[in-house]
Amino acid sequence: MESILSPSDLGAITLTLKLASVTTLLLLLIGTPIAWWLARTTSLWRGPVSALVALPLVLPPTVLGFYLLVSLGPNGPLGQLTQALGLGLLPFTFAGLVVGSVLYSMPFVIQPLQNAFSVIGEGPLEAAATLRASPLDRFFTVVLPLARPGFLTAIILGFAHTVGEFGVVLMIGGNIPDETRVISVQIYDHVEALEYTQAHWLSAGMLLFSFLVLLLLYSFNPAKPPR
Amino acid sequence: MKILKHLPFLLLLPTLFGQPIRLLADDIQVAVAANFSAPMELIATEFEKATSHRALLTFGSTGKFYTQIQHGAPFEILLAADARTPEKLVAEGAALADSRFTYAIGRLVLWSLNPDLVDAQGAILAEGGFKHLAIASPRLAPYGAAAIETLTRLGLLEMVRSRFVQGENISQTYQFVASGNAELGFVAKSQVYTAGKLNKGSGWLVPAELHNPIRQDAVLLNRGKDNPAAASLMKYLTSDSARAVIEAYGYALPPVSPR
Amino acid sequence: MNQSNTNAVHARLQVTRPEFSLDVDLQLPGRGISALFGVSGSGKSSCLRAMAGLDQVAKGYLNVNGEIWRDDSRGVNVPTHRRALGYVFQEANLFAHLDVRRNLDYGQRRVPRTDRKVSLEHAIELLGIASLLPRRPETLSGGERQRVAIARALATSPRLLLMDEPLAALDYQRKAEILPYLRRLHDELDIPIIYVSHSAEEVAQLADHLVVLEKGRVVVSGPLTETLARLDLPMHLGEDTGVVLEGRVAERDAEWGLARIALPAGDLWVRDSGEALGLQVRVRILARDISLSLAAHSDSSILNILPAMVEQIVGEAHPAQVLVRLNTGGVPLVARVTRRSVATLRLQPGLKVWAQIKAVALVG
Numbered sequence A: 001m002e003s004i005l006s007p008s009d010l011g012a013i014t015l016t017l018k019l020a021s022v023t024t025l026l027l028l029l030i031g032t033p034i035a036w037w038l039a040r041t042t043s044l045w046r047g048p049v050s051a052l053v054a055l056p057l058v059l060p061p062t063v064l065g066f067y068l069l070v071s072l073g074p075n076g077p078l079g080q081l082t083q084a085l086g087l088g089l090l091p092f093t094f095a096g097l098v099v100g101s102v103l104y105s106m107p108f109v110i111q112p113l114q115n116a117f118s119v120i121g122e123g124p125l126e127a128a129a130t131l132r133a134s135p136l137d138r139f140f141t142v143v144l145p146l147a148r149p150g151f152l153t154a155i156i157l158g159f160a161h162t163v164g165e166f167g168v169v170l171m172i173g174g175n176i177p178d179e180t181r182v183i184s185v186q187i188y189d190h191v192e193a194l195e196y197t198q199a200h201w202l203s204a205g206m207l208l209f210s211f212l213v214l215l216l217l218y219s220f221n222p223a224k225p226p227r
Numbered sequence B: 001m002k003i004l005k006h007l008p009f010l011l012l013l014p015t016l017f018g019q020p021i022r023l024l025a026d027d028i029q030v031a032v033a034a035n036f037s038a039p040m041e042l043i044a045t046e047f048e049k050a051t052s053h054r055a056l057l058t059f060g061s062t063g064k065f066y067t068q069i070q071h072g073a074p075f076e077i078l079l080a081a082d083a084r085t086p087e088k089l090v091a092e093g094a095a096l097a098d099s100r101f102t103y104a105i106g107r108l109v110l111w112s113l114n115p116d117l118v119d120a121q122g123a124i125l126a127e128g129g130f131k132h133l134a135i136a137s138p139r140l141a142p143y144g145a146a147a148i149e150t151l152t153r154l155g156l157l158e159m160v161r162s163r164f165v166q167g168e169n170i171s172q173t174y175q176f177v178a179s180g181n182a183e184l185g186f187v188a189k190s191q192v193y194t195a196g197k198l199n200k201g202s203g204w205l206v207p208a209e210l211h212n213p214i215r216q217d218a219v220l221l222n223r224g225k226d227n228p229a230a231a232s233l234m235k236y237l238t239s240d241s242a243r244a245v246i247e248a249y250g251y252a253l254p255p256v257s258p259r
Numbered sequence C: 001m002n003q004s005n006t007n008a009v010h011a012r013l014q015v016t017r018p019e020f021s022l023d024v025d026l027q028l029p030g031r032g033i034s035a036l037f038g039v040s041g042s043g044k045s046s047c048l049r050a051m052a053g054l055d056q057v058a059k060g061y062l063n064v065n066g067e068i069w070r071d072d073s074r075g076v077n078v079p080t081h082r083r084a085l086g087y088v089f090q091e092a093n094l095f096a097h098l099d100v101r102r103n104l105d106y107g108q109r110r111v112p113r114t115d116r117k118v119s120l121e122h123a124i125e126l127l128g129i130a131s132l133l134p135r136r137p138e139t140l141s142g143g144e145r146q147r148v149a150i151a152r153a154l155a156t157s158p159r160l161l162l163m164d165e166p167l168a169a170l171d172y173q174r175k176a177e178i179l180p181y182l183r184r185l186h187d188e189l190d191i192p193i194i195y196v197s198h199s200a201e202e203v204a205q206l207a208d209h210l211v212v213l214e215k216g217r218v219v220v221s222g223p224l225t226e227t228l229a230r231l232d233l234p235m236h237l238g239e240d241t242g243v244v245l246e247g248r249v250a251e252r253d254a255e256w257g258l259a260r261i262a263l264p265a266g267d268l269w270v271r272d273s274g275e276a277l278g279l280q281v282r283v284r285i286l287a288r289d290i291s292l293s294l295a296a297h298s299d300s301s302i303l304n305i306l307p308a309m310v311e312q313i314v315g316e317a318h319p320a321q322v323l324v325r326l327n328t329g330g331v332p333l334v335a336r337v338t339r340r341s342v343a344t345l346r347l348q349p350g351l352k353v354w355a356q357i358k359a360v361a362l363v364g
Helices: A007-040 A046-058 A061-072 A077-084 A094-120 A123-130 A135-146 A148-163 A167-173 A183-192 A196-220 B007-016 B034-051 B062-070 B084-091 B142-154 B157-163 B170-178 B228-236 B240-248 C044-052 C100-109 C120-127 C142-154 C172-188 C200-206 C224-228 C339-345
Strands: B027-033 B054-060 B077-079 B101-106 B108-112 B133-136 B164-167 B184-188 B202-205 B214-220 C008-017 C020-029 C032-037 C059-064 C067-071 C085-088 C160-164 C192-197 C209-214 C217-223 C242-253 C258-263 C266-271 C280-286 C290-293 C304-315 C321-328 C331-338 C352-357
Touching: A007 A046, A007 A094, A007 A148, A007 A183, A007 A196, A046 A094, A061 A077, A061 A094, A061 A167, A061 B170, A094 A123, A094 A135, A094 A148, A094 A167, A123 A135, A123 C085, A135 A148, A148 A196, A167 A183, A167 B170, A183 A196, A183 B062, B027 B034, B027 B062, B027 B228, B034 B054, B034 B101, B034 B170, B034 B228, B034 B240, B054 B062, B062 B077, B062 B084, B077 B084, B077 B228, B084 B214, B101 B142, B108 B142, B133 B142, B133 B170, B142 B157, B142 B170, B142 B184, B142 B214, B157 B164, B164 B170, B170 B184, B214 B228, C008 C044, C020 C032, C020 C044, C020 C192, C020 C209, C020 C217, C032 C044, C032 C200, C044 C085, C044 C160, C044 C192, C085 C142, C100 C120, C100 C142, C120 C142, C120 C172, C142 C160, C142 C172, C172 C200, C192 C200, C200 C280, C209 C224, C217 C224, C224 C242, C224 C331, C242 C266, C242 C331, C258 C280, C266 C304, C290 C321, C290 C331, C290 C339, C304 C331, C321 C339, C321 C352, C331 C339
Parallel strands: B027 B054, B027 B077, B133 B164, B133 B184, C032 C192, C032 C209, C085 C160, C160 C192
Antiparallel strands: B077 B214, B101 B214, B108 B184, B108 B202, C008 C020, C008 C059, C059 C067, C209 C217, C242 C258, C242 C280, C258 C266, C290 C352, C304 C321, C304 C352, C321 C331
16 A cells, blocks of 8 residues: 555556557547448458458567567668658657557457448448438448447457557557556566556556446447347 | 376376476476576587486576466576576575576677767767667666666766666667667677677677676576486586586676585 | 430440349330339349449430430439439338438438428328337338338439339238338329339239339330230239229129229229229239130129120140230230130130129229
8 A cells, every 4th residue: 555656657547548549549540441441342452451450469469569660660661761751760759659559459440340331231321322322421421320339349449459558569669758658568567576566556547447448438338129 | 908098198188287297307497587598598408418407498587487486387497687586586485595696797788780879988878979778677677777877877877868768678678779779778798799799780898897797696496406407407507618608698707606 | 205205214224243134225104103023133123223323334324304314425424322313122221320200301401402392291191100200210110111211212302213122021911001102102293113023913003114024134114004914925924914904983882892993894893992982993803813705694603794805815834725815895804714715615816705704803
């Protein structure tokens, strides 16, 4: 009981929430069109793109992090690109963590969306077309509301997975306070330094917070009564 | 009679539950700090040639080994990355007090991939022509603590602190610098030196008196106290051939032989 | 040509898919119900989807009462959402996230105010769904869902109503529940309705114009009564072969529970099912329910016996049977008799006979 959360713990919490929110938002923006395309295309590229999206499920996070560190570095292809674009180098920056998290949590957002889009099928969309709705109109007034459970799942999984992310952050973060030191790294630090009390506090806090967020989301999305 | 057919399988069963049976009395389970993996593999090979005992090596972080040993991991010897952990295991009665000795001393190098960045005196630190300085986490890694001591001694700590990027351990710190993301960093000599020469880039071998010695201690764990082969390996680590390997990999050696 | 285009539907459509091709050229009336009839796989749904622009059409021309929706020669291909059509799907395809009222609003809100000819209230009244407005689609029965779907399509004031087997997914009870509403549409809407069905009974009840499709090609297209009486069609109607006639309820006989339907050719007595005197009705007479005799028998249990003249005799798939087309005062009938009877009675075109009608179905 002697130590509740230190300022550095609080900083890590704020940073983590910021990272998870930004990542989830970006993933929704990027993931929705990709998931939509994957759910409906008959193109030969469907297989390769699906596999690419699912890769982070298979790759150990530290491996993904290592590749990112190297390719985003000054000698890596992505690093040269970001420098040429005037963005500078991304490792050891918040933006770099966002890039890593977006890649790492991609399947957790795209797959639920893709499933939700597939379940909707052609029927309601064709009906909307015959009711004068343009393609964009159909997407916003039919697809989005019908895919709501999928979006909720995607948000929950994307957010939770980013909060729990560790390996990628460890590799490209550099553990800079208020920039790249997120909760999971902080907990790892505490455990490695055998500071179990602080680790427990932080873990318990994270657990409780995650539970509350999930509870909130699930209560807004009650199970539908059977038909 | 039927059971005989299954005998090979039955013999394997215990290994499935994490308790290897000692089929040969001369196997030794050794936990080795990750930074010492390359020299230890060589030493183990030579040790087997010399004694026909086999050292089964597991590489990892010293902190994790500590937790695992506390919870009954079957290691017989620990080659730690620090002196603190073996000391603690001894104090907790998990290791034999009189077995502890320093098998290697780490040397710190300020290193950069850029061949022109780091001068022979490390003046770059004061000049400050860099954005990121990689160090190992001072709380977790002895090399990190030594880097902080060095900077404190040089009076530069406050000046460069804002440019720190921290690796959880010394290998991650090395990756930060080796990938070019950090212009320079404090790494282990064993990571950047081969046969007494810097592999690439530029470096400053930090004088040993600028920080406390980075002592890596070995200790015989309770599990190994009745295994003569384990004692034999402990002794072999102080042999001339082992010391030659350790030195060749960029570590310093303790001045006097223990025991 | 242009003159007639403003009061007709002209559709020339070619759809090519790996397993199937559709190639039709249809001239359909500018109002009333045209039925696209055929077995499954004949291309009737594809034809409808092509008209709506839901499927890729390789080559096409579509003119709906003067409005051009597709014309390759002028590079016109109006996307579905800009075609003023209503489409009723086999599955109602209601929006699960909206209640009935908002399902109805969905289409109408997207139609410019000046183009709204059918009010929401009228569509609701026409389909009898006022009590369903606050309900969610998943709480509706199949028949209710289909009525909402039809009202939703009507509320967009379509200039062409396309219905793709709207009753196919429903059981007999639900079908019976909806048919009266469909007949009301027929009577009250001044737009062409194209109705896809594989049920001869539905066609007999609803259609004014009949198109029979087979393997993606038009076998026959023409006014219902006339077309059904043609014998030169490989129509595969089988047991459903027969004619549909229009008449008027002329008398109701309470003592025997019968109603007299006046046709141009004479009267038919049918079971009285409560239709008002003077009402326009349709009766359907199947070929298998007509037998022929050379003299009028009064000692028979058969109520309806009409004088007729043999017009044409055509053999059927089975060598024992033939179809005989009769003319009763300008109205065609089709009878199925055996070849032996043809020989015994010496039936031939021009012969005067009596058509004994064993069963008459009042279909609407």
